[in-house]
Amino acid sequence: MSATPVPLHPIRTAARDDAVLDALAAFAASEGLGPGDRLPTERVLADRLKVSRTTVREALTRWEGLGLVERRQGSGTYLKAPVSRDMLHLPLTLPSGSDLDSLMHTLEIRRGLEGEAAALCALRAGPREIALIRHKLEVMEKAFHERQGMSSDEDWDFHQAIFRASGNPLFEQIVAAMYELFHRFWEHPLGVHDFGHASFPFHRTLYERIAARDPEGARAEALKIIASVEADLRRGAARLDITGSR
Amino acid sequence: MSATPVPLHPIRTAARDDAVLDALAAFAASEGLGPGDRLPTERVLADRLKVSRTTVREALTRWEGLGLVERRQGSGTYLKAPVSRDMLHLPLTLPSGSDLDSLMHTLEIRRGLEGEAAALCALRAGPREIALIRHKLEVMEKAFHERQGMSSDEDWDFHQAIFRASGNPLFEQIVAAMYELFHRFWEHPLGVHDFGHASFPFHRTLYERIAARDPEGARAEALKIIASVEADLRRGAARLDITGSR
DNA sequence: CGTCCATAATTGGTCCGACCATTGGCCCAA
DNA sequence: TTGGGCCAATGGTCGGACCAATTATGGACG
Structure with a gap:
């Protein structure tokens, strides 16, 4: 043919x-x-x-x-959401993911995207975007010290600012879906009440690498955050002996 | 809160x-x-x-x-897809621009995901999966030589096999949407009739890295493919002097 | 005058029966 | 065997009717 x-x-x-x-x-x-x-x-x-x-x-x-x-x-x-004549609708369908594997899957996607977005952000962010990221970082750090732990909302605001500064709107939307997917089955921190604690310092180093316009450095710091969350997740899963079923 | x-x-x-x-x-x-x-x-x-x-x-x-x-x-x-009573549907609505920037955006997503998927594939693929990937590769190479150029369908089959072997169904679904978004506005290869040609040899090296269970090597080869397509896209865009509007 | 509650109007949810447009199989003739 | 035409099956659209939940209305009462 x-x-x-x-x-x-x-x-x-x-x-x-x-x-x-x-x-x-x-x-x-x-x-x-x-x-x-x-x-x-x-x-x-x-x-x-x-x-x-x-x-x-x-x-x-x-x-x-x-x-x-x-x-x-x-x-x-x-x-419920802004509509436009030319929008692409991407329905993600996946087997009911309440098990550890599904949570890990969302982190694997984030590992690929957050690293890339951080690198692009370091390349493209202007002074105003960097100032905004710094502001979100400080808000997050303040919340962290006040409440003695990571706060989902402020944490997301920080990452969101990075995605927006990457110049590619796809990052924010896809990762937002991963966030939702993750939190949908992560009501309790799996018994790890300092969940996400270990990832805290990397947020500042990530910001510093972005501010220094260091793409590969930013990518490395972003990957550290994901790796840290992954480790927490495995820790909690091991403690609760999650086997996969809901 | x-x-x-x-x-x-x-x-x-x-x-x-x-x-x-x-x-x-x-x-x-x-x-x-x-x-x-x-x-x-x-x-x-x-x-x-x-x-x-x-x-x-x-x-x-x-x-x-x-x-x-x-x-x-x-x-x-x-x-069109397997259905189950407890299946999670996460509709994702993306702005679908018709300009060069949007095409580049899809490639940036793929850069993050294809590299990650290739690495995971190298880690997790079993002998059967690797054999399937090899088969898809050979079909693609055959089509390439017969038609003197890249074939979208066979190319996708190859990448799809890799995504499936990564053990994470999210990769295939998200990248499939990127593919669709890309091809929706890429009817003609922008005047570059050997579009994608340069990426051809990297498919085999990618397979070899996967077969050798070399995650980082596989990641590197996958990134070469994306970089090659990106270069082709820039080349065609420069020739047609695309400025952004459709 | 203001509050409360029954009532009516509005709006989405479901049902029914009918007809149209497309598809695909069947049969028959060339 | 091939081609065309007929016809039943199937999804797509239509109009009207009624149900259920919500909201607006307005009058009675304190």
Whole structure:
């Protein structure tokens, strides 16, 4: 078979659902609708778009499944996330990960991405971004000393600032999903009440390597943080003798 | 804020849709249905489950949006991925730019993940996995020589085999999304008709490092592939003088 | 005047029956 | 064997109806 350079997209004859979502995204953009805002009722949409309510509902159902929208019976349909006409929806489906392996898997992804993001951040961050990262670091350190332990929120704010300074929005979104995945099954620190403690000093060294515009140094420090969390996780797992089942 | 150990699942007022999906997942499990298999007609499901076809359709629409299922009018509804009652779906919405920067962003993600996956693969792959990777490599090399150039499909098959051998299903899913994001705006090789050509030899060296159980060597070879594609992309962009807009 | 509660209107959730568009198999003829 | 045309099956859309939860309304009562 000879090469077929053209992907030959299958022709979409019926794209009514997609058309509804496109129109809705355009509407949200023109109206400046953001998360929390309420969008028109299904009946209004059906009337305005000249389609049946069934079609509107099918379209909204898809957005609901993607977590973009929340429907409240008797109240209305509300935006949960910013929507746009050209967005890529990446549904990650994985076997119910309440076991140690799944937690480790999220850390493996983070190991790859956090190192890369830190390196890129050291290359691209401007003075303003570096100042912001420093600020987040200080907030985190303050919270650490006050509460005698790592604080998830402040810790995430710090990492988030680094991702944003990397100039690549994909880092933040993917790692945010890993964070959520991780915390969904990490309600208790597995009996290790100083969980994450060991990773604390590396946050400052990571900041220093970024401020020094040292990509490889920053990457190394970021990897230390992940390795430290991994070690804590293994420690807690060994203590609780987690075997894999929920 | 103090720790709130209980996730507090939002109250599910209406669980009819979910009940349908649960029943369908159970059915798929009992029948041993896998990807590619066709599942019962909407009308049959509605009759069997004692719900209306509308409800069945809403449920299937959610699965369709999650990419678990594919509907073909006039033919039926087919499984695209293994489904299970307790499976975690983490929808991820990414801004999909159509400019050069976005293409580069996907490569930055791949740089982090492919290196990590290659290293893990070298650590964990068993003889069977390594044999499969070798086979995919040979298929790719054969296609390369026959068509005088890289072939996307065979190339992806090779990388996919590596991801699967890494033991972490997240790698394949995330990078698959990056692939899609990349190819969505890369119909033509930007005028570089030997696009990807330079990355060809590194595929074999990558395989050799994996077969030798050399994690860091495998990581290095994987990074060479990404760097090569990046260089090609910059080359094509420079030629076409792409400035960012589509 | 303000508060409280029953009532009505609004809105999403489900159901039904019908029809359309596409697909795929079947049969028959060239 | 091949080709075309017919036809049943299947997903897609439609309109209308009713149910359930929520919210707004407005009057009664302290």
